[in-house]
Amino acid sequence: MNARQPTALVADDEPLLREALAGLLGKVWPQLAIVAQARNGREAVERFEALAPDVCFLDVHMPGLSGIDAAQRIGRRAHLVFVTAYDHYAVDAFAHGVLDYVVKPVEAERLAQTVSRLKERLQAREPASNTEALLQELALQLQRTANAPAPLRWIRAQVGGTLRLIAVDDVDYLRSDTKYTLVAWRGDGGGPAEALVSTPLRELATQLDPAQFQQVHRSVIVNLRAVSHVARNDNETATIHLKGRGEVLPVSRNYVHLFKQM
Structure with missing residues (x-):
C-alpha cells in the first residue's frame, strides 16, 4: 500500500450522504485520494477490483449487496470502515479496534478519530488476520437486525x-x-x-x-x-x-x- 498517498473508495446509495462523507474526508484527511465512489455493494466490489484502494468506506445498508456483503468479498485486501444510520453495530469487531464504523450523519470529530486509527493501520501494512471472522459476525448481526420487530406504533x-x-x-x-x-x-x-x-x-x-x-x-x-x-x-x-x-x-x-x- 502506498503510504505517501493513501487511496479510498466511498460507497453509499444516497448521493448526498456519499458526497458529504467525501467532502468531510477531504477536510480531516487532505492527503487521502478518493479514487472511486459507488452507489451499491456490487459497484463497490467492481471498483475495488479495478482500483484496489487502501481504504473502503462502506454503507452497511445498500441495495443488492450490502456493505457487509461487499466487505466480505474485499476481505483483507483493504482497511474497512462501515457507515451506518444506527449505532448498534458496536460489536467486538469494533470494540477491539480491528474494524471501524461511523454513524450517519458523520461528524468531523468522530471521523477524525477513525482517520487517526486508519493511519496507524496503514503503517502496519495489512489489515488484521481475523478480519474474515469479524465480518461473519457482522453479517449475522445484520441478519438479526433485519428480523427485528416492526416499528413502534x-x-x-x-x-x-x-x-x-x-x-x-x-x-x-x-x-x-x-x-x-x-x-x-x-x-x-x-x-x-x-x-x-x-x-x-x-x-x-x-x-x-x-x-x-x-x-x-x-x-x-x-x-x-x-x-x-x-x-x-x-x-x-x-x-x-x-x-x-x-x-x-x-x-x-x-x-x-x-x-x-x-
Missing part, C-alpha cells in the same frame, strides 16, 4: 391522571427534556398537544420508522410528514417549521445535508 404517556395511547403517526416531533422526552402530537380534533414520557429519546429513536422519523438535532426527532418547510441559516444550521404548529425546531449543522433537496 403507540407511545404511552401520562397526561394528568390519564394514561394516553398516542398513535406514532400523530406525533409531530420528540424532544429530549432533561430526564424525560417531550412528545408533541395532534390531540383530539387535530389540535397540538404535548406530554412527557420517561423513555429516553435515544431509546425511542431505535423504535421509530427511519423512513418517517428523522433525527435533526441531538435532542430532536421530527416526523417528516409534519414538516412545512425548512429555512437554512447563514451558520450552516437550519430551522424546521411545522404544519399547524408555532414551534420552530433547530437543525444542527451535522443534519443540514438531509434537507438540501427540500
